[in-house]
Amino acid sequence: MTSHSYDITRRQALAGLGATTALTLSGCATYAADGTSAPVSLTPDEWLDQVGYNLLTHEPERATSLGVDTGSHAALRSRLEDQSPEGQAAYAATLRRDLEMTRAYPRELLDADQLTSFEVVESAYALALDGFELPYGDTPVGNWRTAPYVVIQNVGEYLALPRFMQSSHNVANADDADAYIERMEQMPSVFDGELERIRAARGMGVVPPGFLLDKAIGQMEQTIASAGKGELFADDLRAKLNASNLPENRADRAMSLESGPIAEALSRQLAELKTERAVATDAPGISARPRGEEFYDWALRSSTTTTLSADDIHRQGLEELEALHARMDPILRGIGYTSGSVGDRMQALGADPRYQFAEGDPGREEIMEFIWDRVNWIKAQMPRAFETLVDPNLEVKRIPPAEEVGAPGAYGGAGSKDGTIPGRFWINLRTTDLHRKYDLADLTYHETIPGHVWEGEYSNRLPLIRSILAFNPFSEGWALYGEQLADELGAYDDFAVGRLGYLQSLAFRACRMVVDTGLHAKGWSREQAVRFFVEENGSKPEEVGSEVDRYCSWPGQATGYKLGHSRIVDQRARAETALGTAYDFKAFNDAVVLGGNVPMDVLEKNVGRYIDRASA
Template identity: 30%
Template sequence: MPIRSPSPVTRTALAPLLLALAAALAPLAPAAATTPGARSTLPAPSPEARRLHALFAEAWEDSARRYPEWATYRGDHRYGDKLSDHSPEAEAAARALRQRYEQRLRAIPRERLNAQDRVSYDMFLRNLQQERELDRYEGYRSLSIGSLWGFHTSLANLMRQSPARSEKDLQNILARFAAYPKRVDQELARLERGLQLGWVSSRPVLERALQQLDAQLSADVTRSPLYEPFSRSGKELPEATLSALQSQGQEALRSQVYPAMRKLSSFLRERYLPQAPADGAYQRYPLGAEVYAALVRLHTTTPLSPDEVHEIGLAQVKRLRAEMEAVREQAGFKGSLAEFIAAIKNDPAQYYPDGESLLAGYRDIAKRIDPELPRLFAELPRAPYGIRAMPAFMGPGAAENYSRPEPGGRSAGWFNANALAFQRKPKWAMETLVAHEAMPGHHLQGARAAELNDLPEFRRNAFITAYGEGWALYAETLGSELGLYQTPYSRFGHLQAQMLRATRLVVDTGLHAKGWGRQQAIDYMLEQGGEDPVFIASEVDRYYSNPGQALAYMMGKLRIEALRDRARQALGERFQLRDFHMVVLDQGAVPLDVLERRVDEWVAEQLKRGKAAARKPS
């Protein structure tokens, strides 16, 4: 499921950010393994390399100033009293700045850079080009209200990530509360402009968003997720100071934040929702087909068309359907696959009685995985991780997700589990989810990338969907080697999760490029995978909210598997899975074509080394 980390290409600076708002639970210990050693010492950089890295550092610092919420998420709290400016003037200035960055980048002779710096050069240029391409579509940029994340939940999510240890921390939050009404006005202007351009979020998406918005406006402000930092703080502050700050926080919510949120809610209900289409298929929007094709390229990091992705999805659905039938037979079930799914879904023994028990079940799985990891990975990240409940206002249909740790070990990584879904999440579906969200999935990849100190910061913090989600889905397939999927039920749970990602290829492209309706998409996914209907409806609305993103999981996983198989065939007995995994992980997040080149280089290096060893006299 989605990782909660800023993306280089977003409709707003906060659109992809979603962090759990439940009370933090003690993180799990990191898996026992060899700790990463110091990275290799590089020769003195060339003048071209110094110019390149100076540009990277300047752009990184500028992003912190312009998008202080983003800085907070990555652990930089210098601008923690500010919210980003999304006025037309600020947006125009940002576009001009990106243009200047591109001009400066192109003035650096790429051929004089070393191999790693050439990768960084290409990725930085790709980011700028993607921003420029999507800047052309003002209507698309206006769609900042989604069913899974969006502007309407951004402040609550930011509060969960904000430090609350000192008086200065809480004063910063009060300053952000004071700035919030202006930020809402800017977003209303953006949404109004979208209306004029014929771009409005779909009705199902808006209805979910309004429920999430209303759930934040508790009559008792101390029960609102927006108040969370004031409830969390206290250990380091004198009681009188904390009490005064808490009173100020409550008053700020009542007089500043709540009125602004109600203004947003009223606009969505009275102005926006009446003009919302019944579905959010991009074919219906002006230039929508063009935008969707660009998003497919962006999220998959491939030149594939929506039709090509659709066909790949159909082939994967067929393959997985056959594997699910095989598991049904292994379980000794005599009925159809649909009857088998119904039987195991309706077994009360397969469900936990409450959300806390569900969370404990996830933690038990993680503790079983951790000791097995060194067999598959030569090095593991130092940063710990934990499992906690996601905010209740997201509702029982929200998908689980992951939050990356802050740099420098200031916080753990988190698998944000939907504790409200305990009646819908069977035990046999939980193992594959832990492997995806925690270890060896998102946490291993993201925390490892953050420790690659030879890479520029923008690469250590990058999240490229096809790589990140592709890795996490690939990580699920390692479960049997980690002691998971030992029963037919849990093997079926793994295949069902894979089927979900395969049907996404069919449904996302079907909705946005082939004229599918919402109910058609829901019915198709239910028929193929047998998932919970509430969850599937939420999934389909998510594809309206974030077109193309869901394609990245299976497309990335298929490429990683293909690279592994190609390397194994080329190297034969010299192939070591642990080494292959480190080659994939130690680039940070990269586009799939860049990853392919690096794996091919590694294979060539291994073959050359083997030939050299064979020539040595015995």
């Protein structure tokens, strides 16, 4: 398949979705797509399933990551998202139609779980459509990336596609290998679609900060060099072919594509980034760009699923930071750190060699062993915190070195819906100085168990659309709540310094609320943002430099973490008060996690339903 034939096929498919009917479910009737009537010929669960596959038609990579590109949906395995303006407009058209149909579906036909799912679809799609109305940027649909710059140091298919193909596109047979090649054949048009959008944004005066472009240019140059050697895709395909005892001839085709049209398309993007760098300023906030205040208003709504203003969020961050420092102070005094601010004392603690890992590869190995020790401990505690247990398929992997300079300290997520692709904890090991022995345990609980990987296992049991749609304050709030559960289960009972790491983690997220709003709504400089973290929270400058850069490229996203955690904790207090002696710790945790990943208003409704059941 050539990139030209893909363009024709893809656009015809997208146009067909927007103009007539959605993908059909086997054995189910199609439905009117004029938005005038509900798809009552489908049961609620069938309709939710159809909504999910309608979305995956526009994001087929997610179908592969979830393990649902099989059977009648196997064609998704050979496709990539259309990144062109036309492709994004077709995506929005599908969302708009399915939102209208979901709203029209008779509520009396829904049980409580289905009602939650319908509420989730409505919230996610309405927020996303507001984002698609903006004239630039990448709109998240059920994910966390509010990105005004489509290609930058931590955003763009030049980063996402190598990671996705290497980690998620398995090759078990010849069809899988052919699908791998077909996806590679589409990559030049994917990169050119992004290029069209970032050129259009530059024409509007929307240019990323120069310091972000410097990182992106360096990463793009490294990516192009890797493509010339076949290190992005061809080597990966060759290894997978060998592992499955398949002929290597497809790897030769992959090498030709990667070093030729793929590298050429990436070079066109690089040329555009250099053109942008020539006119860029170092103003970090989106408010310095055209329609930036409007973008940030939407980004805050998307990232918090609330209507809180930047001032509200800034104020809450400061208040929560003060309360957390009040908890940290007596612990610091108890281990002999008595003078200076909490931030000063945490800086001193971070310099203590007792809590540092060795440098270089020995330290990297030590970090990996430490992580697995903590994973095994916390996994054994889960029967004390949940009635309904899962057993995650989990990997711990180093962030690819080519990405490390622009990546956060770590990130994690659930595996595929069918269990074939594991949940992963990606750890940044560009330097072992990013991590300390008193804070790595907490980071592990956040990314793995009971955090992201654990929570994702429950969402993967829900209808397909619920496994797709995720909300920043729930995802990240739950991971912080997972940190709290680890503390409550005794993770630091014999290691007070570890509890400092946990509290510093929460305080770090409170700082994010302050810094993100400072950068994008209050005119802060990058240096002011870094300094706030270092001075107020004792954070490591090496870590927070990349953190601040991430906030500059994802406005609003950083505000959802502590806000979501506080909302979950507030709902727990609500349940304890309402139920009194009938309150049960494990039952509450089950109610929240089994309700799935939801916006904050739906979380409140789910907890209300739990209270009603428990008090009946």
